[in-house]
Amino acid sequence: MESLIHVLSAYNNKQELQVIIDIPTGSSNKYEYDHEFDCIRLDRVLSVPMAYPFEYGSVPQTLAEDDDPIDVVVYTTHPTVPGCVMNVRPIGVLYTEDEAGIDPKIICVPTKKIDPRFAEIEKYQDLGQHRLDEMRMFFKEYKHLEKEKYDKIVIGSFDSKERAEELIQEAMKRYKTHK
Numbered sequence: 001m002e003s004l005i006h007v008l009s010a011y012n013n014k015q016e017l018q019v020i021i022d023i024p025t026g027s028s029n030k031y032e033y034d035h036e037f038d039c040i041r042l043d044r045v046l047s048v049p050m051a052y053p054f055e056y057g058s059v060p061q062t063l064a065e066d067d068d069p070i071d072v073v074v075y076t077t078h079p080t081v082p083g084c085v086m087n088v089r090p091i092g093v094l095y096t097e098d099e100a101g102i103d104p105k106i107i108c109v110p111t112k113k114i115d116p117r118f119a120e121i122e123k124y125q126d127l128g129q130h131r132l133d134e135m136r137m138f139f140k141e142y143k144h145l146e147k148e149k150y151d152k153i154v155i156g157s158f159d160s161k162e163r164a165e166e167l168i169q170e171a172m173k174r175y176k177t178h179k
Helices: 129-141 162-179
Strands: 015-022 029-034 041-043 055-058 072-075 086-100 104-112 156-160
Touching: 015 072, 029 072, 029 104, 072 086, 086 129, 104 162, 129 156
Parallel strands: 072 104
Antiparallel strands: 015 029, 015 055, 015 086, 029 041, 055 072, 086 104, 086 156
């Protein structure tokens, strides 16, 4: 059986970005998609008393600079489940770097059909300053007690949805080259 990350395309026939959710909102468990066995694995429990304030996953058929599928943060009304495939709209990117290297986070919201509550969210700034500060704080602190990783975390700036789309396109090309 071929892995979902290789079978599912980055965009569906409506040109909507498709993502695979690894970690639902509110979870302190860090799940990762196991490409070899096509399943969700518990990678670890967060070492700090905090939970993911958003859905966290990746875009299929992409390869980021850290040699993993490009990461996504998805704001939703309710938590989903690990392995959920969702159609989303990119609205920006947060640049981060960790022990594995450059690791941008594509910021998304569900398509209007999936959740009309996000219909007016067009760019990352529409999320509000509190959510943006919370996202930056989460990625800075969620590895706080993992000293060998924490010291290497760099949280950069936010960028536009156009830049997010460019990063996705670059990651799709990288995937095709390394396939």
